[in-house]
Amino acid sequence: MTLALTHVHGDRVTVAHEATGTELFAYVYRPEAAWEAPKPYLHPLRTLSGAVVTDYRPNDHRWHKGLQLTASHLSGQNLWGGNTYVHGEGYLALPEKVGSMAHTGFEEVSADGDRAVIAERLAWHPYDGELWAEEERRVEVSDVDTEAGSWSLTWTSSVANRRAEPLRFGSPTTHGRPAAGYTGLFWRGPRAFRGGQVFSADADEGDLMGTQAAWLAYVGEHDGRDGRATLVFEHAPANDHRGDKGTHPAHWFVRSDPFAAVAPSWAFHEELVLAPGDTLTRSYRVTVADGAWDRERVAAQLRGRAW
Numbered sequence: 001m002t003l004a005l006t007h008v009h010g011d012r013v014t015v016a017h018e019a020t021g022t023e024l025f026a027y028v029y030r031p032e033a034a035w036e037a038p039k040p041y042l043h044p045l046r047t048l049s050g051a052v053v054t055d056y057r058p059n060d061h062r063w064h065k066g067l068q069l070t071a072s073h074l075s076g077q078n079l080w081g082g083n084t085y086v087h088g089e090g091y092l093a094l095p096e097k098v099g100s101m102a103h104t105g106f107e108e109v110s111a112d113g114d115r116a117v118i119a120e121r122l123a124w125h126p127y128d129g130e131l132w133a134e135e136e137r138r139v140e141v142s143d144v145d146t147e148a149g150s151w152s153l154t155w156t157s158s159v160a161n162r163r164a165e166p167l168r169f170g171s172p173t174t175h176g177r178p179a180a181g182y183t184g185l186f187w188r189g190p191r192a193f194r195g196g197q198v199f200s201a202d203a204d205e206g207d208l209m210g211t212q213a214a215w216l217a218y219v220g221e222h223d224g225r226d227g228r229a230t231l232v233f234e235h236a237p238a239n240d241h242r243g244d245k246g247t248h249p250a251h252w253f254v255r256s257d258p259f260a261a262v263a264p265s266w267a268f269h270e271e272l273v274l275a276p277g278d279t280l281t282r283s284y285r286v287t288v289a290d291g292a293w294d295r296e297r298v299a300a301q302l303r304g305r306a307w
């Protein structure tokens with residue numbers, strides 16, 4: 001079950017599973033196009049058998065890049081990328097509102113046996129380059145299970161407000177667009193995954209948008225090869241955050257049409273307000289599996305896992 005790590009300095013870190021010869025993911029941290037709100041991302045993300053389960057710069061949304069942390073509406077700035085939603089006017093090209101999440105250094109890049117760790121420091125900037133927030137990020141690979149055909153990564157981000165005023169995390173929905181509460185950790189699935197099956201512990205896709213659930217699963221079918229894959233997204237119970245409008249537990253943004261996307265939203269129905277000097281910490285686990293798992297299989301695999 002040994003994991004191997006390769007670091008191409010200034011570009012990316014890749015993690016591979018030596019027994020299967022599969023590169024599980026590439027963590028790309030070099031800056032990309034300013035219009036796309038430069039930020040690190042994971043792509044390609046693969047199952048143990050080598051099937052790709054992320055998309056990169058699709059023609060409908062060039063700023064969708066694999067699995068990445070985003071902030072679609074942050075105190076009037078757009079750290080999501082592309083056009084900015086403005087109530088009553090729709091999506092507008094406002095490059096002066098597009099910011100970035102810039103890599104500043106690594107605390108740890110290591111692999112030891114069946115565990116690999118990428119611990120990184122980032123700085124969040126609006127368009128003018130001012131420092132708005134500092135982030136400590138940790139991406140860790142674990143739970144490689146060749147018998148089940150699955151593996152997991154955890155993503156933890158701690159974001160500290162460095163402004164002299166509150167940071168206000170919002171979404172298109174908090175700004176007036178229904179059912180568009182995307183912000184926070186965001187996954188874009190391959191084009192072939194359009195129309196996939198989505199479910200949680202007790203609901204199916206038609207009942208999930210904007211609701212709460214401890215986990216959400218997405219099953220898609222590959223192009224170019226036979227078979228399916230399942231991704232299970234979980235949020236840590238400690239993610240609940242209390243701001244000036246009360247608690248903010250995760251609410252799911254999920255679509256299977258016109259594209260596959262999942263985000264445990266930071267601000268689906270209400271803004272999340274982070275006071276000056278305060279730190280917001282969020283932890284997520286993503287399980288990537290070969291095959292089409294059903295609700296019972298997901299529940300059995302997750303049962304007893306600790307955070």
